[in-house]
Amino acid sequence: MTEFKQVATLDDVAPGTMYRVELDGKRILLANADGTIYACDEMCTHEDFSLALGALQGDCLKCSLHGSRFDLKTGRPLDEPADEDLAVYPVKVEGNKIFVALD
Numbered sequence: 001m002t003e004f005k006q007v008a009t010l011d012d013v014a015p016g017t018m019y020r021v022e023l024d025g026k027r028i029l030l031a032n033a034d035g036t037i038y039a040c041d042e043m044c045t046h047e048d049f050s051l052a053l054g055a056l057q058g059d060c061l062k063c064s065l066h067g068s069r070f071d072l073k074t075g076r077p078l079d080e081p082a083d084e085d086l087a088v089y090p091v092k093v094e095g096n097k098i099f100v101a102l103d
Helices: none
Strands: 005-009 018-023 026-033 036-041 055-057 060-062 069-071 091-094 097-100
Touching: 005 018, 005 026, 026 055, 026 097, 036 091
Parallel strands: none
Antiparallel strands: 005 097, 018 026, 026 036, 055 060, 060 069, 091 097
8 A cells, every 4th residue: 555655735845846855764856847746756867966956847857967857757868868767756735735655
């Protein structure tokens, strides 16, 4: 059974912004793309670099180090040099609370 844990509130992640959290020792990045909340690993799969320093472009996340973009729905890299999927996690929003599951 999927276990969701509260990690933030909608007040923490305004539309067009990102917010870093830690869940069970794992660094997770929340992204609010036009009102939809996504959760993924915080570190780029190409090189250890924080994606929180990147930029949201629609429902994609762009790493500011080498320019690779990742689809926030699937984690798939859309540009080189990244060629490994970014881990994405299930999200649910209840009222103002954001919950993430790591499985």
